[in-house]
Amino acid sequence: MKEIIAIIRPNKINRTKEVLDALGFSSMTANAVFGRGRQKAIVGEVTFAIQNKDLREEEGSMRYIPKRMISLVVPDEDASLVVESIMKVNKTGQIGDGKIFVCPIEDAVRVRTKESGEDAIL
Structure with missing residues (x-):
């Protein structure tokens, strides 16, 4: 089994869930998260300033960006299809x-039910 963890744009979460559901992968966990990679805030995607000092650095530096994180566990043979x-x-x-x-x-x-292995996720 594999866990697939995807961090995606907030405006893509609904379409992502629709596609995964259509493929038979409807069991997942989704969270609203903040983070950043190499990019700074994206114009039009971040419409607010984060007030919590733990979530931002000094004024004028890179900001954490709102994202969505989904997690699902699939059989090994389905991991490539899901990705x-x-x-x-x-x-x-x-x-x-x-x-x-x-x-x-x-x-x-x-x-x-105490089912284990792939029986627990299918």
């Missing part, structure tokens, strides 16, 4: 398109 689908929906060719991480998962357990 390619997320990339297809989210690629604009511009800085800030996001990142995708693929991590190995040793096991999963469904609490209600």
Whole structure:
């Protein structure tokens, strides 16, 4: 099993969920997050100033940018399909398109039924 973690633009989350659901991957966790890569704030994407000093550096420096993070666990053989689908929906060719991480998962357990392994995620 693999965990796919994707950090994407907020305006792409709904389309990403629609595509993954259509492919049969409707189980996921989604969070609103702040972060940054190499880019500074993107004009038109950041419409507010972050007031919390823990989330920003000195005045005039790079700001944390609002993003969405989705996480889903899939069988090994489906990881490439999920990654390619997320990339297809989210690629604009511009800085800030996001990142995708693929991590190995040793096991999963469904609490209600005690199913484990892939049975717990399917």
